[in-house]
Amino acid sequence: MLDKQSTEMKNLVVKLYEINAFKFGDFKMKVGINSPVYFDLRVIVSYPEVMETIGNFVVEYMKDLNLEYQHLCGVPYTALPIATLAAVKVNKSMLVRRKEVKTYGTKKAIEGKYSVGDNCLIIEDIITSGSSILETVDSLRNEGITVTDAIVIVDREQGGKANIAERGVRVHTLFTLSFMLNVLKEAGHIQEETVQSVNKYIQAVQIKSDGSFANGNNVQVVNKLDRATMLFEERASMAKSKKAKQLFNLMAQKKTNLCLACDTTDPQEILDLAEKCGPYICLFKTHMDIVDSIPSNFTSDLSAIAKRHNFLIMEDRKFSDIGNTVALQLSKGPFKISKWADFVTAHSLPGQGVLKGIKAGLAEENPKDLNVFLLAEMSCQGCLIDEKYKENTIKMATESTDIDVITGVVCQNKECFAFPGLIQLTPGVKINENKDDLGQQYNTPEYVVKSKGADIGVVGRGILTAKSPEKAAVEYRDALWSAYLERTQQ
Numbered sequence: 001m002l003d004k005q006s007t008e009m010k011n012l013v014v015k016l017y018e019i020n021a022f023k024f025g026d027f028k029m030k031v032g033i034n035s036p037v038y039f040d041l042r043v044i045v046s047y048p049e050v051m052e053t054i055g056n057f058v059v060e061y062m063k064d065l066n067l068e069y070q071h072l073c074g075v076p077y078t079a080l081p082i083a084t085l086a087a088v089k090v091n092k093s094m095l096v097r098r099k100e101v102k103t104y105g106t107k108k109a110i111e112g113k114y115s116v117g118d119n120c121l122i123i124e125d126i127i128t129s130g131s132s133i134l135e136t137v138d139s140l141r142n143e144g145i146t147v148t149d150a151i152v153i154v155d156r157e158q159g160g161k162a163n164i165a166e167r168g169v170r171v172h173t174l175f176t177l178s179f180m181l182n183v184l185k186e187a188g189h190i191q192e193e194t195v196q197s198v199n200k201y202i203q204a205v206q207i208k209s210d211g212s213f214a215n216g217n218n219v220q221v222v223n224k225l226d227r228a229t230m231l232f233e234e235r236a237s238m239a240k241s242k243k244a245k246q247l248f249n250l251m252a253q254k255k256t257n258l259c260l261a262c263d264t265t266d267p268q269e270i271l272d273l274a275e276k277c278g279p280y281i282c283l284f285k286t287h288m289d290i291v292d293s294i295p296s297n298f299t300s301d302l303s304a305i306a307k308r309h310n311f312l313i314m315e316d317r318k319f320s321d322i323g324n325t326v327a328l329q330l331s332k333g334p335f336k337i338s339k340w341a342d343f344v345t346a347h348s349l350p351g352q353g354v355l356k357g358i359k360a361g362l363a364e365e366n367p368k369d370l371n372v373f374l375l376a377e378m379s380c381q382g383c384l385i386d387e388k389y390k391e392n393t394i395k396m397a398t399e400s401t402d403i404d405v406i407t408g409v410v411c412q413n414k415e416c417f418a419f420p421g422l423i424q425l426t427p428g429v430k431i432n433e434n435k436d437d438l439g440q441q442y443n444t445p446e447y448v449v450k451s452k453g454a455d456i457g458v459v460g461r462g463i464l465t466a467k468s469p470e471k472a473a474v475e476y477r478d479a480l481w482s483a484y485l486e487r488t489q490q
């Protein structure tokens with residue numbers, strides 16, 4: 001008998017969250033209103049253990065329900081592998097619905113062997129309005145096949161179940177969205193505010209069978225899980241890496257989202273700047289390869305200052321080589337970055353290998369808990385990064401098996417990613433200028449935070465060339481922090 005409250009069921013919910021099959025943010029939905037939650041169960045095909053667990057739960061549920069049916073049909077496409085697994089396990093035949101009916105050959109909408117009057121059980125991954133299930137019901141019924149029941153993995157509780165019942169199909173669900181939210185809250189992955197925001201959305205956006213909204217078509221819902229309006233404290237609980245949680249909490253406690261880009265070549269000057277500006281920053285960004293003859297105690301001195309003033313250190317190395325080389329660049333050579341940096345930056349250009357290389361470099365010695373910011377966009381004029389590259393970078397940052405080492409994304413726009421547990425680091429920040437002579441482009445602190453979605457603003461020459469870098473750091477800290485506070489009150 002399937003126990004829907006069991007630890008195994010709860011563990012599956014957490015796993016779905018961890019692999020980003022269940023995510024939070026600001027997502028465009030088929031119904032036209034943005035949603036604070038999104039399920040993407042397509043990713044489970046990459047996790048055989050998750051597939052097997054879901055398959056087993058579906059089979060147990062099917063046995064409990066004790067339904068009469070000759071065939072199983074998965075709603076295309078995401079539910080197809082789940083239905084296949086279940087059909088094999090219970091030794092039933094499968095029917096496959098073609099989404100696009102062929103214009104040649106048999107022109108069949110339903111593939112598989114069946115007789116008029118046979119009964120078919122439908123399997124679906126997610127139900128929102130129920131329209132996808134109904135399309136499959138219609139195709140099956142057009143062939144004379146009887147459909148009375150459907151098993152659904154997740155019910156978003158937006159009216160789909162009732163819409164389908166109107167058409168004579170009972171929906172049996174493994175998980176409701178409310179249950180899943182409570183499990184994630186119990187597990188400490190989300191806070192009560194998040195649960196309430198999602199519940200509010202679900203209540204407001206109830207969909208009728210014709211696709212209209214139960215409250216009329218002018219439904220206005222403020223998505224409180226738009227990352228731009230969320231507090232860093234709340235986002236910390238959603239972050240998937242420990243380091244991202246640490247940085248979110250540090251910013252919230254210290255009330256600063258300023259990163260100083262310390263692009264100076266004199267090692268002593270770097271330490272002096274860290275000492276002076278340290279109280280006002282959350283991150284201190286270095287380019288170690290521009291520093292002249294680095295003294296042996298340089299990185300330990302910098303780390304001591306970081307500890308004293310409570311900021312983290314980022315080496316902006318922009319790794320972009322094959323994994324093996326990246327592992328060596330991170331752990332060996334004159335800089336031994338893995339020994340002292342909290343964060344590094346990396347291009348997504350080499351693909352997954354760059355993250356694998358970083359992980360391998362970390363395994364080399366006994367390093368700090370180091371994390372990565374992936375570059376999805378650059379601030380310079382004429383940058384060759386296009387939309388597809390950006391999209392794939394965000395996939396790497398949110399869906400890959402190495403998301404545990406990712407704290408955030410270096411980018412210029414809020415639209416780049418939705419997940420509130422990632423941090424947007426935005427360089428190209430200056431109060432009085434909009435470009436330099438070598439292609440750098442600047443925006444003001446207020447603009448990058450409020451309009452471009454920056455969580456952390458990176459300031460280099462805006463501080464370094466000021467008469468008093470310390471005073472400039474205070475000025476930038478205040479401008480970036482008040483823009484962040486104003487943004488959360490929108």
Ligand SMILES: O=c1ccn([C@@H]2O[C@H](COP(=O)(O)O)[C@@H](O)[C@H]2O)c(=O)[nH]1
Pocket residue numbers: 261263287316377378379380410427428429440458459460461462
């Ligand atoms: O797209 C990017 C990525 C990184 N940077 C780095 O940020 C600082 C900016 O310095 P400014 O003096 O404020 O221009 C610098 O270290 C770059 O390497 C970037 O500018 N753009």
